[in-house]
Amino acid sequence: MAVVSMIVNGREVSAEVEGRTLLVEVLREGLGLTGTHVGCDTSQCGACIVHVDGAPVKACAMFALEAEGHTVTTIEGIAGADGALSPVQAAFKEHHGLQCGFCTPGMVMAAEALLKENPKPTEHEVREYLEGNICRCTGYHNIVKAILAASGQAVSAPV
Amino acid sequence: MYDFEFVRPTSLEAAIAALAEEDAQALGGGQTLIPSLKARLAMPSVLVSLAGIAEMTGVCRDDEGRVCIGGATTHAVVAREAAAHFPALAALAGQIGDPAVRTRGTIGGSLANNDPSACYPPAALGTGAEIITNRRSIGADDFFQGMFATALDEGEIITEVRFPVAEKAAYVKFAQPASRFALVGVFAARMPDGVRVAVTGASEDGVFRWTEAEEALSREWSPEALTGLAPGSDGMIGDLHASPEYRAHLVGVVTRRAVEAAG
Structure with missing residues (x-):
């Protein structure tokens, strides 16, 4: 066993882990942050995306010990301290960017990373950025619409 | 996944020493290796992360005008930092996998794995790049030796790749x-x-x-x-x-x- 220390959602945390423990395992099982989902566990679906030092990472494809000394943000760290939804989260709600909700944490984390890098993406850029996020309910249209709306661009009203 | 000891050396020298252990395996960004370990396709005793070695990351130009990329440099960094030097190479890096994979995946890992469908091997072979390891320099024409096979020996890691810039x-x-x-x-x-x-x-x-x-x-x-x-x-x-x-x-x-x- 070894100890990993990192900053998660602004809080310094330490946890005892094995070499093989994945970042997503320590987040969910060690720290109880179950908002980060495990979908495929083969680094394809993107449900487990978190930010490490501000960049998107599939938490099922990174060892916990690789996060030593780094800053991790999960979906629980996106809303304001008072619970106010971020513009991306609010837009997902407004534009029905989810159905079953399983992929949503990863979608929101990917969208947050995109808008930080590219504040006014085109629809094509949004779709391209979501290549690593799989949703089996929505057909993606309302997810893309929500992200464009969150970027302050005009989209058609929700139906 | 079988368990292993995880080490993260901060110098090339320490990494080479750690890799001398029996059944030690180098870890780049893990975007191929971690799924392989989950499938129990490999059983290393020690996993040596190369991510903490500062001398193995970054993009620069050498005296001959070549773009030199540290072996542990991620695709996301190459996509950003090579753009001014060699746009086609930066664009290639920016198309690998998806954004989250590009945050972690490294050039050295991609070349050492030599997946028959990977993107970096054609960039290295298509420019006649020089692949620098902890032991020697290998020309791209000699480096790739068939599906998942390269000229690398046991314990040999890619420390840098030097790309001549195309017209x-x-x-x-x-x-x-x-x-x-x-x-x-x-x-x-x-x-x-x-x-x-x-x-x-x-x-x-x-x-x-x-x-x-x-x-x-x-x-x-x-x-x-x-x-x-x-x-x-x-x-x-x-x-x-x-x-x-x-x-x-x-x-x-x-x-x-x-x-x-x-x-």
């Missing part, structure tokens, strides 16, 4: 839509000392130079110079995504598109 170059990938790997990808380059065309995704022998296209493009650098040209389908990969004949056809089409994109 004109482009990488075009015909992506397999589920995996984002190349069904066929072509790096076509007019280098100061001749034309090079490197193909990934297509051959059972892994990345290869399509010499027939290189000869045609040496006579005339234009998509038209390749009219009617395609490699034979013998030795091409056939799987549920595409037959050998389809891949061979795509090599011709994608090479023309690459030359057109290079201008």
